[in-house]
Amino acid sequence: MKILVGIKRVIDYNVRIRVKSDGSGVETDGVKMSINPFDEIALEEALRIREAGKADEVIVISAGGDECQQQIRTGLAMGADRGIQIKTEQDLQPLSIARALLYVIEKEDIGLVILGKQAIDNDNSQTGQMLAALWDRPQATFASKLELGDGTARVTREVDAGLETIDVELPAVITVDLRLNEPRFVKLPDIMKAKRKPLDVINLSDLSIGSEHDLVTVGTVPPFARARGVMVEDATQLVAELRQRGLV
Amino acid sequence: MNSAVNENQTSGREVMEYDVIVVGAGPAGLACAIRLKQLKQDLAVAVIEKSAEVGSHILSGAVIEPEPLDELLPGWKEQPPPICVAVKSDQFFYLKKDRKVRLPTPPQQKNHGNYIVSLGAMCNWLAGHAENAGVDIFPGFAADGIRYQDDGSVGGVIIGDMGVDRGGNPKDTYMQGIEIHAPMTILAEGCRGHLSKQLIAQYELDKDSDPQTYGIGIKELWKVEPGKSIPGRVQHTLGWPLDPSIYGGSFIYHLENDLVAIGFVCGLDYADPEFSPFEAFQQLKHHPMVKPMLEGGEIISSGARAIVEGGYQSLPRVEMPGALLIGDAAGLLNVPKIKGTHQAMRSGMLAAEHIVQSGSSEGFDRKLRDSAVMAELHKVRNIRPGFQRGLWKGLFTAAIETLTMGKLKRTLANHSDHDQLSRSSEYKTPERQWVDRELPPRDRLASVYFATTEHDEDQPVHLQIIDPDICTTRCSIEFNNPCTRFCPADVYEMVNDIDGPRLQINAANCVHCKTCDIKDPYQIINWVTPEGGSGPNYQNL
DSSP: OOOEEEEEEEEEESSSOBOOOSSSSOTTTTEEEEEHHHHHHHHHHEEOOOOOOOSEEEEEOOOOOOOOGHHHHHEEEEEEEEEEEEEEESSSOHHHHHHHHHHHHHTTTSSHHHHHHHHTOOOOHHHHHHHHHHHHOOEEEEEEEEEOOEEEEEEEEETTTTEEEEEESSSEEEEOOOOOOOOOOOOOHHHHTTTTEEEEEEGGGOOOOOOOOOOOOOOOOOOOOOOOOOOOOSSHHHHHEEEEEEEO | HHHOEEEEETTOOOEOSSSSEEEEESSSHHHHHHHHHHHHHTOOEEESSSSSTTTOOOOOEEEEHHHHHHHHHHTTSSSSSSSSOOOOEEEEEEEEEEEEEEEEEGHHHHTTTTTTEEHHHHHHHHHHHHTTTTOOEEEOOOOOEEEEEESEEEEEEEEOEEEEEESSSSEEEEEEEOOEEEEEEEEEEETTOOOHHHHHTTTTTTTOOOOOOOEEEEEEEEEETTSSSSSEEEEEEEESSOOOSSSSEEEEOOTTTEEEEEEEEEEEEEEOOOOHHHHHHHHTSSSSTTTTHHHEEEEEEEEEEEEEEOOHHHHOOOEEEEEEOOOHHHHBTTTTTBBOHHHHHHHHHHHHHHHHHHSSSSHHHHHHHTTTHHHHHHHHTTHHHGGGGGGGHHHHHHHHHHHTTTTTOOOOOOOOOGGGGGOGGGGGOOOOOOOOSSSSOOOHHHHHHHHHOOSSSOOSSSEESSHHHIIIIHHHHHHOHHHHHHHTTTTEEEEEEEEEEEEOOOOOOOOOOOOOHHHHHTOEEEEESSSSSSSSOSOOO
């Protein structure tokens, strides 16, 4: 069975995000970029499945400009067998990405797709769900536990009400949550080996996929700064301040 | 690439082999690696770097002299590093609490032809050049120890294990560090490098030189309101908030796009056990010359690092069997200029040329001492030690030394910083005239936030205290625990438990500056490297 793992190049979770002064977005110039943390967890799970003998090949895929090859190489260094770049300079939306993934799934005869539950830059949590619908296959999202059976998967999902366990038939789309596993560290020699693993490039423009832009970001503002607090000396002053603000 | 991977029979660790392994992706290490490839393309060269991305752990003012860059990468100006502003003007001030006095710019501070850069961004840019030249660069991997050959010579490094818990036990993610074997190891760790410290002791490299002396540099990158920064302006100050017994001053470098790099440097040979370098820096920002510029602005990034000040007299022997010290791991910074980058790069290039020519470390020490690097240090060797007797005597000595261009026969001696701290009972802190502060950051914790430093809490504490009892007994009484004040990141805290006071080490705050390793009066603090990839994430500092 072949597993496809989607990874996204995002601003590293450690970076302090700054909004551009013209409000057109966030500063990405010279800022550290990494694999979306949930995607690393997805890849770790795929690698464990392959190491358990239940899959033959793990393919990492990313959509973007040539910079995202850095993240694909990191995925290969972690242990993926092959990498695919969907090459585009456009800022793709989940629906277009889902369509591109579907093209690769059909071309490669993928048996299981594992994605991060959401990207930490836009927090959309849409790609996996849309992909499942386009592919007309089951989805199991926010997985915190995954057990593969014979042509099925038992997935424990973290949902608002608690934990929900469902069985899905493969092929399927699974999106992963934080507690599924802890991704492995990359070994130095594997970084060297990753340079020699295959990385295929597919131009988005060669695929007949509409990349419509129904959504346009009109502006970005930083969260409003909290007003300075006032330290009060005693209860009397506290009551006076509250009264002044019409709060009591 | 000739790197071969195989099992090491004795230690069980996986092994990678290179012709040269460089520890540290700073200007010295990267210049060395690039030069090696330029001279001998088929050499297998690797650079390992403990930060997660090249540039994340390094910071400096920085005004650099471009000549070594011109030599290493002719045409670099066509595609310069991201932050690179030609110096337009130099100003030098003596500050009193509410006034500034413009002084003539000393010759060492004349920066015509120089560039203001972000050293972090420049290293990242240099790393790109190195990779294009065929150097393997591995950020996120910390060299934890030296690998010795059977004959006792240095034969490479051991990468630190990852995924180890606080008690030293392997976690689920445990990954044993590999060994990198190389006939030549270049230590380019910067000031007070932990492996360099080990090797200097191991090979007694410092037995014929004065003790090394250091300073601490704390820096903030600010985005100020439009119109307040004048790109290319370079300003330095002396005086307030320091009293004349503490060597130090500030720098204010104006970049483009309303960015200003502001920082504070002071010698770590100060005597006052109550002194806090971080607080002094924050005071400086409130001086009437500085405060209006910063008001209404925001801090983008901040950090701190020790700087090496010993120069000529304190330079250890820089060669040992199988390894060389370059850059500030050796100690090449020119203090009156407060510049070390050009020296670091030169030493790296010299090391590369020596290795290709001779194939061994032997003879490099002589080459370095006969080179322009050493000549530069020799010329200014008496300036910093002149300040041991205070600001005014120091300025007088500096004037004499500058006029005589360092040609006087004398060489003043350096003293070791940790011995200079006075006991609390013997020192009376002078009236500092410090003010109530309004500008951010509020305190060291708020400042550490801007350094974006990150360590997995569940790992061994990387600040080893050789005798922790001293902290709560002798040190409390003698010096009132100065570590709780000289650390710019608030790592050390004395907490009062039910059983009494104890030292709490908030290792996760550490910004890897090495000040504690240097200034601790008992020399019981040993900084070792935490898990690779941990530490600050400086952006454009």
